[in-house]
Amino acid sequence: MRDDHPGKVEDYTEAFLWTAYMILVVGLVLIWGLWGYLIALLTCAGLHWAITRWSVARARAEADWDARVAAAIARARAREDRP
Numbered sequence: 001m002r003d004d005h006p007g008k009v010e011d012y013t014e015a016f017l018w019t020a021y022m023i024l025v026v027g028l029v030l031i032w033g034l035w036g037y038l039i040a041l042l043t044c045a046g047l048h049w050a051i052t053r054w055s056v057a058r059a060r061a062e063a064d065w066d067a068r069v070a071a072a073i074a075r076a077r078a079r080e081d082r083p
Contacts, residue, residue: 028043
């Protein structure tokens, strides 16, 4: 059996975010050029609304998960404390 494990993987998060930002800017400029400023503005507003809703939903799901984990830990500790 081989015992050589690969090393740590590089973090490409910043590169991904910059690329996504540039794609967004190019897309909005393209929309602005084809259909006008109002449509580009409405697209930005729609994206902002969707991202905000998504972050709220993720925060709620994470809070629910944390509550379930805390309850499970409390139940496990209560079982350990029983004589």
